[in-house]
Amino acid sequence: MKPRVAFFDFAGCEGCQLAVLNCEEVFLDLLEQVEIVEFREAMSETAHRIDIAFIEGSINREEDAQRLRDIRARSRILVALGACANMGNVQARANFTAPAEHFKRIYGSADRDRVQTDPRFWSLWAHTRVRAVHEIVAVDYRLRGCPMVAEEFLQLVKALISGAQPRQPANPVCVECRLHEFECAFDRGDTCLGQITWGGCAAVCIGQGYRCDGCRGLLPQANLAAHRQLLSERGLSDTDIRNRYRLFGSGEALGEEQRP
Amino acid sequence: MNGQTGTFTIDIHHVTRVEGHGSIRIDVRQGVVEEVKLCIVEANRFFESFVRGMAPEEIPWVVGRICGICCVGHQLAATKAVENALGLAVSPQTVLLRKMLNESQFLQSHILHVYFLAVPDFVGAPSVLPLIKTHPEVVKRALRLKKLANDYTAVLGGRTLHPMANTLRGWRRLPDLDELERIRQRLAAALPDLLETVAIVRTLRLPDFERETEFVSLTHPDEYALYDGAVRGSDSGQPVPVADYRQVTNEFTMPHSTTRWSRWHRESYAVGALARVNNNVDQLHPEARTVAETLGLRVPCFNPYMNNVAQVVEIVHCAHHSLSLLETVLDGGLVEEDIGFQPGPGRGVGAVEVPRGILFHEYAFDAQGRCCDANAVIPTSQNINNIERDMQALVPRMLPHLSRNELTLHLEMLLRAYDPCISCSVHMLEVDYVE
Numbered sequence: 001m002k003p004r005v006a007f008f009d010f011a012g013c014e015g016c017q018l019a020v021l022n023c024e025e026v027f028l029d030l031l032e033q034v035e036i037v038e039f040r041e042a043m044s045e046t047a048h049r050i051d052i053a054f055i056e057g058s059i060n061r062e063e064d065a066q067r068l069r070d071i072r073a074r075s076r077i078l079v080a081l082g083a084c085a086n087m088g089n090v091q092a093r094a095n096f097t098a099p100a101e102h103f104k105r106i107y108g109s110a111d112r113d114r115v116q117t118d119p120r121f122w123s124l125w126a127h128t129r130v131r132a133v134h135e136i137v138a139v140d141y142r143l144r145g146c147p148m149v150a151e152e153f154l155q156l157v158k159a160l161i162s163g164a165q166p167r168q169p170a171n172p173v174c175v176e177c178r179l180h181e182f183e184c185a186f187d188r189g190d191t192c193l194g195q196i197t198w199g200g201c202a203a204v205c206i207g208q209g210y211r212c213d214g215c216r217g218l219l220p221q222a223n224l225a226a227h228r229q230l231l232s233e234r235g236l237s238d239t240d241i242r243n244r245y246r247l248f249g250s251g252e253a254l255g256e257e258q259r260p
Numbered sequence: 261m262n263g264q265t266g267t268f269t270i271d272i273h274h275v276t277r278v279e280g281h282g283s284i285r286i287d288v289r290q291g292v293v294e295e296v297k298l299c300i301v302e303a304n305r306f307f308e309s310f311v312r313g314m315a316p317e318e319i320p321w322v323v324g325r326i327c328g329i330c331c332v333g334h335q336l337a338a339t340k341a342v343e344n345a346l347g348l349a350v351s352p353q354t355v356l357l358r359k360m361l362n363e364s365q366f367l368q369s370h371i372l373h374v375y376f377l378a379v380p381d382f383v384g385a386p387s388v389l390p391l392i393k394t395h396p397e398v399v400k401r402a403l404r405l406k407k408l409a410n411d412y413t414a415v416l417g418g419r420t421l422h423p424m425a426n427t428l429r430g431w432r433r434l435p436d437l438d439e440l441e442r443i444r445q446r447l448a449a450a451l452p453d454l455l456e457t458v459a460i461v462r463t464l465r466l467p468d469f470e471r472e473t474e475f476v477s478l479t480h481p482d483e484y485a486l487y488d489g490a491v492r493g494s495d496s497g498q499p500v501p502v503a504d505y506r507q508v509t510n511e512f513t514m515p516h517s518t519t520r521w522s523r524w525h526r527e528s529y530a531v532g533a534l535a536r537v538n539n540n541v542d543q544l545h546p547e548a549r550t551v552a553e554t555l556g557l558r559v560p561c562f563n564p565y566m567n568n569v570a571q572v573v574e575i576v577h578c579a580h581h582s583l584s585l586l587e588t589v590l591d592g593g594l595v596e597e598d599i600g601f602q603p604g605p606g607r608g609v610g611a612v613e614v615p616r617g618i619l620f621h622e623y624a625f626d627a628q629g630r631c632c633d634a635n636a637v638i639p640t641s642q643n644i645n646n647i648e649r650d651m652q653a654l655v656p657r658m659l660p661h662l663s664r665n666e667l668t669l670h671l672e673m674l675l676r677a678y679d680p681c682i683s684c685s686v687h688m689l690e691v692d693y694v695e
Binding site for chain 2: 011012014015016017018021022025027036060089090091094096097101102105106130146204205207208209210213247
């Protein structure tokens with residue numbers, strides 16, 4: 001029987017689901033091998049039993065956490081799809097400011113007060129904290145990056161279909177820069193998070209003349225103290241460094257350990 | 261079972277095949293429609309708040325994450341706003357490349373919406389997947405066109421989703437001319453596929469429903485406005501400069517709800533493909549005007565379901581217009597430009613047309629060049645007021661004639677026709693009261 005695959009979205013841009021739809025060349029072949037049973041962005045059906053559930057987006061509210069637990073309960077394998085699901089992504093930066101302050105900045109004081117004092121708003125608007133999927137349920141596999149990398153998605157799906165153990169080597173982005181012979185961002189006079197960030201993205205940002213902002217998350221063996229020192233030597237102030245780490249890595253509290 | 265006279269509630273929770281999470285709720289008592297509500301249940305991500313503290317070049321890069329499907333549009337609107345805030349000049353080459361980048365996203369987004377999200381309704385399928393068996397040539401054509409549009413974005417921006425080659429003032433790494441030439445050839449070769457798309461859409465029977473409204477879009481004296489222009493409302497002759505966008509959007513809070521809605525000259529207005537075609541039809545490429553005639557789109561057109569048709573018209577326009585832009589770039593070549601700048605204080609607004617309508621971004625920077633204020637007004641949040649009023653007009657008219665399931669389908673189709681992008685709608689503050 002074909003594996004039953006489902007896609008679920010929480011707080012995010014839905015770009016990772018779009019990246020799945022963007023696998024045009026293999027899309028039809030893929031559909032020969034799996035049965036897609038739930039994919040709200042593209043279809044109307046829903047399912048009760050799932051072999052592989054892909055979770056996109058961060059978990060921001062308790063009702064979302066409940067929905068996620070329900071999905072986990074009916075799924076055999078659960079995959080965190082993209083940076084929002086894996087680490088909270090850019091919106092986890094909101095965790096450093098009180099929700100009431102966000103409401104005031106965006107909607108004004110009157111609406112902030114209404115949301116906080118009228119119980120009818122609480123279930124949807126009680127803003128807990130931006131959380132990654134693994135903070136709430138067990139995650140079997142991770143597809144990192146903002147957006148996720150289509151090749152990694154297809155490799156994982158193929159491995160899961162065939163019962164093979166998926167491989168995701170823990171190399172920094174720098175390994176891929178050297179492989180593709182890209183000029184180092186530091187040599188261009190820029191600063192970069194490539195040394196401390198999970199690779200697998202083909203260092204696409206550096207290849208396009210940009211730097212790595214760490215959207216794939218902190219590598220387990222990364223030497224954060226040395227990296228901080230490097231950025232400091234390149235003239236970044238403590239505030240600059242914290243802001244850089246907080247662009248994509250707020251959910252991992254990157255660089256927060258040395259806060260005064 | 262036609263004709264509804266009883267008391268009931270239709271609750272379409274988490275409408276499918278739209279971008280983001282929204283629900284529709286209808287309350288009918290003794291055959292009278294008491295309430296039709298469009299509820300936005302998407303979690304708030306507070307972009308306008310958490311971008312504070314960021315450096316100017318980080319803003320477009322991060323706010324592109326508001327929405328995957330409109331990432332290029334958010335990048336461009338934010339880029340223009342930041343450039344205006346800092347007084348940064350932009351070369352004609354950069355404008356040309358940005359117009360192409362924007363049109364590549366129009367092609368990608370409109371093709372996705374027409375084929376994957378809208379067409380299934382009209383052929384009675386729950387998704388595009390069953391069409392693989394019943395209409396394989398349609399699905400293959402859709403995938404072929406979508407791949408071309410995605411590759412077009414990737415050649416320009418470095419990748420399809422959240423491109424990074426483009427930045428403030430210009431390009432970090434210029435697109436490769438050979439790759440642009442291949443895109444030009446593929447686009448020229450795809451024109452027959454576009455005619456087939458027109459032929460399919462011609463066979464679709466759209467619900468016959470009209471409600472007069474105001475159409476708001478950019479307008480430009482020299483071209484069909486997608487990248488630049490002033491803001492035009494169809495109720496008034498005089499366009500408004502983009503910097504005065506708050507005069508247009510007039511975001512307000514309803515006493516009975518806390519959604520921030522928009523209105524300009526009347527109770528609501530619409531943005532998007534249908535609004536643009538209505539406002540600027542004479543500036544469409546001649547081939548696109550022919551397609552509009554073929555598909556029965558005559559302005560003024562007040563049938564919101566015709567937004568699907570207007571998207572097809574714009575697909576044809578963008579294909580032909582992009583071909584001429586590509587020829588200009590290929591003839592003239594591209595030169596490396598200095599894109600450096602000095603960060604500093606300032607405030608600025610930027611607007612572009614994105615597939616779903618006019619998009620405004622505004623940013624302010626402090627003396628250290630760090631972002632200290634941000635605002636974005638999203639097409640879908642401007643449309644929500646208009647969509648709900650369409651539904652309020654549609655339901656009583658259709659109630660005597662349609663079964664509950666048919667009515668549900670018509671409402672979902674109406675919502676999808678606007679191609680709403682709810683992830684984008686960071687300004688929503690409405691509660692779903694459904695227990």
